[in-house]
Amino acid sequence: NAGVMQNPRHLVRRRGQEARLRCSPMKGHSHVYWYRQLPEEGLKFMVYLQKENIIDESGMPKERFSAEFPKEGPSILRIQQVVRGDSAAYFCASSPPSGLDYNEQFFGPGTRLTVL
Amino acid sequence: KNQVEQSPQSLIILEGKNCTLQCNYTVSPFSNLRWYKQDTGRGPVSLTIMTFSENTKSNGRYTATLDADTKQSSLHITASQLSDSASYICVVSARGSTLGRLYFGRGTQLTVWP
Numbered sequence: 001n002a003g004v005m006q007n008p009r010h011l012v013r014r015r016g017q018e019a020r021l022r023c024s025p026m027k028g029h030s031h032v033y034w035y036r037q038l039p040e041e042g043l044k045f046m047v048y049l050q051k052e053n054i055i056d057e058s059g060m061p062k063e064r065f066s067a068e069f070p071k072e073g074p075s076i077l078r079i080q081q082v083v084r085g086d087s088a089a090y091f092c093a094s095s096p097p098s099g100l101d102y103n104e105q106f107f108g109p110g111t112r113l114t115v116l
Numbered sequence: 117k118n119q120v121e122q123s124p125q126s127l128i129i130l131e132g133k134n135c136t137l138q139c140n141y142t143v144s145p146f147s148n149l150r151w152y153k154q155d156t157g158r159g160p161v162s163l164t165i166m167t168f169s170e171n172t173k174s175n176g177r178y179t180a181t182l183d184a185d186t187k188q189s190s191l192h193i194t195a196s197q198l199s200d201s202a203s204y205i206c207v208v209s210a211r212g213s214t215l216g217r218l219y220f221g222r223g224t225q226l227t228v229w230p
Contacts, residue, residue, distance in 0.1 A: 004159070033218075035220075040222075041222060042120075042205065042220040042221055042222040042223060043160070043205070043220040044220070045217050045218060045219075048217070056217065059217075091159050091160075093159075104162060104165065105162075105218065106162075107152075107159030107160045107161070108159050109157075109158055109159050110157075110158070110159050
């Protein structure tokens with residue numbers, strides 16, 4: 001059973017370009033979470049998704065950021081018109097569908113986004 | 117405001133020695149507290165999860181304690197190894213949070229020297 005997969009591991013974009021980050025949850029997991037980690041900072045919650053539904057996006061900036069978790073395929077975190085301040089490590093985590101807040105979250109290796 | 121504070125920010129110890137990392141939180145209502153280990157360039161890996169009714173939990177050389185009254189937790193590492201060098205992150209979840217939101221500390225950067 002492969003762990004949480006994220007790709008790409010490293011992504012370089014120029015200001016104004018779009019960044020697409022992908023996350024494939026562990027097999028059998030239907031809950032996906034995205035976190036952002038700025039240098040020297042702790043992880044910050046961005047968005048929580050279940051298949052085809054956004055459950056909580058209160059941690060995600062209102063503009064330029066969007067996330068989806070389609071019925072088929074990976075979850076996508078999309079950042080439009082990237083700025084230098086978007087440079088960070090973006091982590092995805094997944095958990096099984098028990099619906100409890102005790103759910104163990106398993107993290108992927110992260111995507112390191114660098115905006116030039 | 118829900119916050120998680122960790123100390124020290126960084127720590128250097130010699131191989132074979134023990135150490136204790138601290139975590140204070142204000143997350144309320146409290147549900148559970150987790151300690152994660154994050155190696156450089158990798159995602160966090162869970163070490164322990166404790167609910168409010170658990171005072172201590174061990175995972176090999178890692179022992180976590182929890183005092184829900186004072187809202188404090190500690191992670192004790194015994195007989196440290198070079199591979200223990202990593203960031204150790206305290207994470208707290210609020211009760212009733214079916215939304216899965218976790219609150220992260222900034223971590224303690226542990227370096228083990230030979």
